[in-house]
Amino acid sequence: MNKIFRRLFLTNLCVILVSFTFLGMILNCPFQDYANVIFMGVMTALILSLVIGKLFLRPIREMQRAAEKISRGDYKTHLALMRKDELGVLAGHLNQMSSELQNKIMEIMREKNELKAIVSSMEEGVIVIGNDEKILLLNSPIQDMLDLRSRNPVGRPYWEVIRNGEINRFLKEAIREKKSLKKEITILSPEEIHFSMQISPVVLEGQNLSGVVAVFHDVTELQKFARMRSEFVANVSHELKTPLTSIKGFVETLKEGALEDREKAKKFLEIIQKHAERLENLVNDVLNLSSLESKGVTLDFETIDLRPILETVVNFCKDQLDGFHHRIIFDISQNLPMVFVDCSKMEQAFVNLLDNAMKFTPPGGVITIRAYPDRGFVRVDFKDNGIGIEPQHLPRLFERFYRVDKGRSRELGGTGLGLSIVKHIVQAHQGRVSVESEPGKGAVFSVFLPIRSSEGSMN
Amino acid sequence: MERHFDEALKNLKEKILRMSGLVEESIGSSIRALSDRNSELAYKVIKADDGINMLEIEIDNLCLQLLALYQPTAGDLRFIASTLKINNDLERIGDLAVNIAERTLDLLKVPPLKIRIPIPKMAQAAQRMLKDSLNAFVNKDSKLAYEVCKRDDEVDELNHEIFMELLKCTPEEQTPVERVIDLILVAKNLERIADHSTNICEDVIYMVDGKIIKHHITD
Numbered sequence: 001m002n003k004i005f006r007r008l009f010l011t012n013l014c015v016i017l018v019s020f021t022f023l024g025m026i027l028n029c030p031f032q033d034y035a036n037v038i039f040m041g042v043m044t045a046l047i048l049s050l051v052i053g054k055l056f057l058r059p060i061r062e063m064q065r066a067a068e069k070i071s072r073g074d075y076k077t078h079l080a081l082m083r084k085d086e087l088g089v090l091a092g093h094l095n096q097m098s099s100e101l102q103n104k105i106m107e108i109m110r111e112k113n114e115l116k117a118i119v120s121s122m123e124e125g126v127i128v129i130g131n132d133e134k135i136l137l138l139n140s141p142i143q144d145m146l147d148l149r150s151r152n153p154v155g156r157p158y159w160e161v162i163r164n165g166e167i168n169r170f171l172k173e174a175i176r177e178k179k180s181l182k183k184e185i186t187i188l189s190p191e192e193i194h195f196s197m198q199i200s201p202v203v204l205e206g207q208n209l210s211g212v213v214a215v216f217h218d219v220t221e222l223q224k225f226a227r228m229r230s231e232f233v234a235n236v237s238h239e240l241k242t243p244l245t246s247i248k249g250f251v252e253t254l255k256e257g258a259l260e261d262r263e264k265a266k267k268f269l270e271i272i273q274k275h276a277e278r279l280e281n282l283v284n285d286v287l288n289l290s291s292l293e294s295k296g297v298t299l300d301f302e303t304i305d306l307r308p309i310l311e312t313v314v315n316f317c318k319d320q321l322d323g324f325h326h327r328i329i330f331d332i333s334q335n336l337p338m339v340f341v342d343c344s345k346m347e348q349a350f351v352n353l354l355d356n357a358m359k360f361t362p363p364g365g366v367i368t369i370r371a372y373p374d375r376g377f378v379r380v381d382f383k384d385n386g387i388g389i390e391p392q393h394l395p396r397l398f399e400r401f402y403r404v405d406k407g408r409s410r411e412l413g414g415t416g417l418g419l420s421i422v423k424h425i426v427q428a429h430q431g432r433v434s435v436e437s438e439p440g441k442g443a444v445f446s447v448f449l450p451i452r453s454s455e456g457s458m459n
Numbered sequence: 460m461e462r463h464f465d466e467a468l469k470n471l472k473e474k475i476l477r478m479s480g481l482v483e484e485s486i487g488s489s490i491r492a493l494s495d496r497n498s499e500l501a502y503k504v505i506k507a508d509d510g511i512n513m514l515e516i517e518i519d520n521l522c523l524q525l526l527a528l529y530q531p532t533a534g535d536l537r538f539i540a541s542t543l544k545i546n547n548d549l550e551r552i553g554d555l556a557v558n559i560a561e562r563t564l565d566l567l568k569v570p571p572l573k574i575r576i577p578i579p580k581m582a583q584a585a586q587r588m589l590k591d592s593l594n595a596f597v598n599k600d601s602k603l604a605y606e607v608c609k610r611d612d613e614v615d616e617l618n619h620e621i622f623m624e625l626l627k628c629t630p631e632e633q634t635p636v637e638r639v640i641d642l643i644l645v646a647k648n649l650e651r652i653a654d655h656s657t658n659i660c661e662d663v664i665y666m667v668d669g670k671i672i673k674h675h676i677t678d
Contacts, residue, residue: 147590149590149591149594157469157473159473159476159477160472160476160597161597163476163477163479163480163483163593163597164480164484165477165480165481165484168477168480187487188484188487188488188491188500192491391575
């Protein structure tokens with residue numbers, strides 16, 4: 001810039017100097033005057049050059065600064081240059097360029113952020129890989145699913161980031177052959193995850209970008225559900241089959257002659273009766289459970305005090321109790337709040353819990369039934385001092401047909417559905433169940449029922 | 460020439476990472492086989508070892524080929540040298556996974572021990588160490604490598620703890636005695652995995668910083 005200024009300045013100076021010299025010579029002045037004229041000429045030239053320089057250079061300097069700012073990414077730059085000449089027009093174009101650039105960049109940023117937000121809010125894991133095997137984009141769910149801990153995975157080869165042989169093999173195949181693939185993948189560690197992986201080729205016509213997009217969908221829950229369902233069917237049929245086989249066997253023995261021996265026949269009939277009862281219990285439990293699970297179940301809610309219900313339950317179980325010589329301790333809080341429950345269903349849940357406690361407590365044991373308010377809930381504890389439960393069984397205890405000790409449970413006449421029914425009944429009342437236990441020290445099963453705070457509404 | 464070398468280096472890196480993926484999977488599966496008492500999975504681990512062994516030879520050959528053909532220097536030389544050593548460690552870890560799978564098959568013949576011993580915790584720690592050592596390798600992250608080296612003591616302690624816990628068992632719990640021995644061996648194998656992971660980290664530090672920290676790790 002200074003170069004131009006200097007050149008402009010010198011040119012001006014020369015032109016003015018020469019013109020004044022000629023002027024002096026033409027006027028034919030004496031030497032003294034001549035020197036005077038030259039001096040005046042130099043001064044005028046100086047002043048004039050400065051003025052002209054300032055006039056042209058200031059706007060150019062401003063434009064230079066503005067262009068520098070724009071190139072640094074400051075698109076808000078605006079030149080306030082009120083001129084009608086070429087410089088003014090240039091400044092106008094510069095302004096337009098910067099505002100247009102700003103708009104374009106904002107648009108691109110917005111699109112990019114939109115894309116990023118959409119991809120990262122997806123539940124599925126998404127990864128886009130270019131044909132050069134480098135990762136173009138990936139979202140956070142996939143990083144959790146595949147336990148990816150690499151820093152800045154974008155821009156790096158996928159096989160550096162994903163170290164799963166199976167997945168990488170499929171990705172490689174899809175990239176090489178530009179084809180779609182759909183596979184079921186299982187990862188065992190650190191946690192067992194099943195997912196379906198869908199790889200599809202990405203082609204942008206007319207541009208160099210192409211590659212594959214892989215979408216990972218977590219199907220662990222789905223598989224677990226499918227497995228539970230098939231297990232349920234297998235369990236029910238197995239449970240039904242055992243008593244049926246016994247009944248059939250004893251009936252055949254009776255037919256083949258045992259009927260003549262009254263003593264034996266009576267014993268056999270008793271066994272048949274026992275098994276028939278077990279079948280009946282099982283069918284009832286399955287029906288109960290399915291009616292609770294189907295959404296159509298209607299509960300007969302009423303606001304009641306739990307004390308009479310608990311007393312009924314204990315009376316109901318009295319017959320069994322006599323055989324076991326258990327001691328039952330009632331500990332019901334004086335100011336127990338009212339609850340809003342279906343009486344018969346709640347009774348059933350409590351019977352199941354008490355029955356359970358009695359079965360797994362040796363004769364002469366103590367069962368404590370406590371009911372007290374606990375943080376917005378009425379809590380009912382069934383505590384026993386029986387054999388207890390090992391910690392690894394606790395989380396699955398409320399599952400259908402889950403048994404800690406299969407042989408013993410059946411011997412005691414359990415169907416394996418009791419606790420599952422309790423859980424469903426309590427959940428239908430917006431409550432929850434929990435269990436605490438230590439092997440050899442008994443167990444505490446707790447039911448939490450929401451307190452009915454005022455008429456017509458649940459807490 | 461230069462381009463060929465880069466291509467070959469990339470190929471080597473892909474292979475060693477494929478190897479590490481296979482080894483990580485083997486360890487994960489063997490631990491899972493033990494905790495789920497799944498013999499099928501244990502057999503799968505034993506079978507998968509052949510593939511790991513083949514890949515080890517392939518990587519060894521590739522490293523030697525690169526050294527002979529291109530005479531690499533500085534960073535490239537350190538990368539190839541480290542890969543050669545990490546390859547060896549990975550293969551050994553693969554063997555340890557097979558050992559755990561074999562012990563699992565033995566353990567499946569007897570009922571599970573009633574008391575809880577912290578083998579799952581130790582397995583998790585060892586697996587995490589292996590994973591992080593490989594992450595350090597991929598990311599050329601010597602800081603992470605130093606950190607993993609320090610975690611080795613944790614696993615050693617757990618190994619000791621498991622050993623003492625099993626010794627404390629009542630004689631009745633200790634029968635059959637093979638069960639206790641098998642569990643001690645599993646813990647020992649896990650401890651070895653952690654040691655090999657430490658080795659990998661030392662190689663990573665050598666590769667990244669050119670420093671040798673073996674045998675006298677200092678802060």
